[in-house]
Amino acid sequence: MSNLTSLTLKVALDGLADKSFSSVELTQAHVEAVEAARALNAFVLETPDKALEMAKAADERRARGEAGALEGAPLGVKDLFCTEGVRSTACSNILKPFVPTYESTVTANLWRDGAVMLGKLNMDEFAMGSSNETSAFGPVVNPWRRQGANAPLTPGGSSGGSAAAVAAELCLGATATDTGGSIRQPAAFTGTVGIKPTYGRCSRWGVVAFASSLDQAGPIARTVEDAAILLKSMAGHDPKDSTSLDVETPDFPSFVGKSVKGLRIGVPREYRVDGMPAEIEALWEKGIAWLKDAGCEVVEVSLPHTKYALPAYYIVAPAEASSNLARYDGMRYGLRVDGANLTETYENTRAEGFGTEVKRRILIGTYVLSAGYYDAYYLKALKVRRRIADDFEQAFGKVDALLTPTAPSAAFGLGENADDPIAMYLNDIFTVTVNLAGLPGMSLPAGVDANGLPLGLQLIGRALDEGTLFSLGGALEKAADFKGRPQRWW
Ligand code: GLN
Numbered sequence: 452m453s454n455l456t457s458l459t460l461k462v463a464l465d466g467l468a469d470k471s472f473s474s475v476e477l478t479q480a481h482v483e484a485v486e487a488a489r490a491l492n493a494f495v496l497e498t499p500d501k502a503l504e505m506a507k508a509a510d511e512r513r514a515r516g517e518a519g520a521l522e523g524a525p526l527g528v529k530d531l532f533c534t535e536g537v538r539s540t541a542c543s544n545i546l547k548p549f550v551p552t553y554e555s556t557v558t559a560n561l562w563r564d565g566a567v568m569l570g571k572l573n574m575d576e577f578a579m580g581s582s583n584e585t586s587a588f589g590p591v592v593n594p595w596r597r598q599g600a601n602a603p604l605t606p607g608g609s610s611g612g613s614a615a616a617v618a619a620e621l622c623l624g625a626t627a628t629d630t631g632g633s634i635r636q637p638a639a640f641t642g643t644v645g646i647k648p649t650y651g652r653c654s655r656w657g658v659v660a661f662a663s664s665l666d667q668a669g670p671i672a673r674t675v676e677d678a679a680i681l682l683k684s685m686a687g688h689d690p691k692d693s694t695s696l697d698v699e700t701p702d703f704p705s706f707v708g709k710s711v712k713g714l715r716i717g718v719p720r721e722y723r724v725d726g727m728p729a730e731i732e733a734l735w736e737k738g739i740a741w742l743k744d745a746g747c748e749v750v751e752v753s754l755p756h757t758k759y760a761l762p763a764y765y766i767v768a769p770a771e772a773s774s775n776l777a778r779y780d781g782m783r784y785g786l787r788v789d790g791a792n793l794t795e796t797y798e799n800t801r802a803e804g805f806g807t808e809v810k811r812r813i814l815i816g817t818y819v820l821s822a823g824y825y826d827a828y829y830l831k832a833l834k835v836r837r838r839i840a841d842d843f844e845q846a847f848g849k850v851d852a853l854l855t856p857t858a859p860s861a862a863f864g865l866g867e868n869a870d871d872p873i874a875m876y877l878n879d880i881f882t883v884t885v886n887l888a889g890l891p892g893m894s895l896p897a898g899v900d901a902n903g904l905p906l907g908l909q910l911i912g913r914a915l916d917e918g919t920l921f922s923l924g925g926a927l928e929k930a931a932d933f934k935g936r937p938q939r940w941w
Contacts, residue, residue, distance in 0.1 A: 455480040460524055460623040460677035467513065467523045474513070474523025478506035478567050481525040485569055485621045488594075490941040493606075493616040495530055495588045496538055496571040505567040512565065521684055522565030527616045527625040530571040531578055532558050532668075533657040537568075541659040542586040543576045545804025546785040555657025556689045557626060557668045564684045569622050573612030576806045577776065578633055578661045581878040583611025584869050585808040593641060593862050594619040594937035597902035601940075604862040604904070607637030607878075613671045614641040618937055624672040624681045628658060630665045631764050632858075632882030635894035638671055639857035639907025642896040642935055644678045644924070645671040649914045650889035651696035653682075654689035662771035663694075665764075665886040675895060675924040679703035682917065698915065706921035712746030714923065717850035721757035722881055724859065730900045731856045738854050738897055738908045741930035742923070752850060754842040757884060759835045764883040765876060766819050766832035772809075773816025779804060811872065840888040847913050852923055855881050857894040857907035885911055893920045896933040905935060 455477050458466065466472055482499045502525060509523035533539045533551035540546040554562070562568070575585040582605040583591040591611040593604040595618065606615040610627035614637030617625050627634040629647035638645030646669045653668040660666060670681035683703045689695040718739060723732070739749050781787035781800030788799035805813070819828035846853065859880055868874040885892035891914070894907040908927060912920045 456484045456620040458623070459674050460672060460680055461674070463524060463623055464521070468518070474506040474509040474567060475503060477523060478502050478525045481569055481622060488619055488621050488941050491592050491594060491615050491619055492589055493573055493591050493612040493619065493621060494527070494570045495540065495542060495573045495612070498537060498568055498570045501537070502567050502569050509565050509567060519563065519565035520680065521561060523567060524565070524623050525567040525569050526561060527569050527572045527613060527622040528558055529574050529610055529613050529626050529628060531574060531628050531659045532626055533659065534558055534568070534571065537571065539571065539659070540587070541577050542574050542588055543804065543806065543809065544587045544786060545779045545800070547587065549785040553657060556654035556691060557658065557685045560684050560687060566684070572616055572625060575609035575611065576809050577659065577772070578609040578628055578630055579772070579808050579812055580608040581632070581636060581875050582865070582868065583608040584865065585806055587806060590865050591615045592865070594941065595641060595862060595904055596938070596940065597904060603865045605640065605865050607640035607862065609633040610637045610671060614638055614643055614645070617641070617643045617671050617673060619941070624670055624677055626668060626685065627671045628666055628668050629886065630661050630768060631886050632879040634669045634671060635882050635892055635907070635909060636858045636878055638894040639905065640862040642905030642933065643671050643673060644675050644893070644895045645669065646678050646682060646893040646917065646920065647885065647891060648682060648686060648917055649696070649891045651694050652686045652917070654687070654692040654695045656689055656691040660775040662768040663775060664771060665768060675921060675928045676704055676707045679707050679921045701918050703917060703921055706918040707925040709922040709925070710746070711742070711922050711926045714747045714852065714919070715850040716742050716747045716749045717752035717846050717853045718749060719752050719754045719757065719846070719853055719855060721754050722855045724880065727859055728900070731859065731906060734898045734906050734908065735854070735856050738927060741927055742854065744930065745926040750850060752846040752853070754846060754884070756835060756838040756842050760839055760884040760887060761876060761880055763832040763835040763839070764879065764887060765815070766828050767836060767887070769812040769816035770820050770829050771816070773813045773820065776809070776813055836887045839884055843888045843890060852919055853911040855909045855911065857881060857909040861900045861902065861904040861906055881909060890914055891917045891920055893924050895924050895928055896935070897927065897931040898933065899935060
């Protein structure tokens with residue numbers, strides 16, 4: 452039954468419901484797919500025994516007529532989510548020995564609904580990166596390759612393992628997180644669908660913190676409908692996270708397939724950046740045409756502070772990270788490297804435990820928060836952030852959603868940008884604005900470049916209006932008719 456791994460989550464759930472196959476069969480097929488795909492390095496921990504145990508329990512619940520919304524569906528979990536009794540490392544050496552005694556709210560919600568955990572997925576260390584190359588477990592290899600070439604490509608980051616595993620059909624969907632683009636850019640690089648919901652839609656409790664005012668969990672899946680099914684389970688108010696919104700979770704799947712006729716779509720002028728590949732421009736134009744064909748009205752809008760978004764993000768995010776990561780001192784979690792005294796133990800632990808990019812962020816963050824520079828950098832960045840949010844608010848006075856490219860390029864080669872942090876940071880140019888403003892953003896595959904690599908389009912919505920994104924995403928998905936899957940080489 453090898454084709455069980457090619458099913459969409461929706462079709463797999465239907466198959467489980469009509470007893471075409473059991474969760475144990477479905478899970479076994481995925482466990483085998485995971486084992487056969489170790490060359491991708493997508494999983495940093497495989498939990499086949501746990502998966503089969505959960506699958507068996509799911510089959511039993513279904514037999515008793517107690518099936519949840521995800522009953523029996525095998526998923527992957529980004530290693531940023533704490534999973535009770537299962538090693539959770541944020542792909543950092545400093546957390547390598549860490550086994551949480553608690554479960555993140557988002558994953559607990561998935562298990563409540565009957566999902567099955569296949570294992571933990573690779574990612575950039577502490578979710579800092581755009582290529583999965585900062586992981587203490589080594590990079591993930593994108594299942595996609597350029598046509599006629601074997602050079603290994605990045606799946607994007609930081610949720611590179613999640614995106615690669617979903618694209619390579621190792622799991623039916625995966626959890627991911629997005630602080631500046633880490634769901635959407637990997638989705639774009641792997642031909643998958645990813646949505647970062649409104650800030651506060653998913654609980655951050657039990658998710659290792661990077662930049663708390665920006666971090667949001669969301670799903671990566673193979674279709675818009677699958678993403679909607681997953682987000683519905685993941686979302687919901689949680690009193691354990693003070694920034695979790697006390698709002699009803701809409702029935703997201705019911706928005707997929709709804710007419711988008713009459714919706715007004717904005718195309719932000721400032722996202723036409725210099726040096727953007729012509730293919731991405733062309734795809735954006737196609738997206739506009741598809742939405743027009745579906746009955747939308749497309750207008751140009753202006754988001755004048757866009758050019759300040761990346762600099763503001765690379766102040767706010769490191770500032771929060773430097774504070775959040777202060778807790779890794781060798782005393783409470785994970786790694787400890789003893790020194791002659793307490794200070795030396797701190798120093799040794801942090802020097803050995805953190806990778807270069809994480810250290811760079813801690814240094815930047817500490818600098819911009821220091822007494823002499825706080826006003827000039829951090830406070831200024833917060834003011835820019837407000838302006839960016841105001842730009843969106845103005846635009847959403849005129850339009851219902853925005854359409855942009857997701858990333859300024861297709862997947863690049865492993866190693867290509869690894870030594871150039873600025874080049875790496877530029878990956879986030881179209882995505883960070885959305886985090887700074889706390890809005891929902893979705894990436895979906897819309898076409899391929901000249902090398903046959905997938906390209907993504909991004910939809911940005913009003914706060915709490917993921918529903919409209921699912922409707923528009925559904926319409927674009929139908930028009931784009933993207934059927935591409937990576938050629939299996941692993
Ligand atoms: N690439 C961005 C960064 O390195 C975003 C990462 C993320 O969203 N977690 O900060």
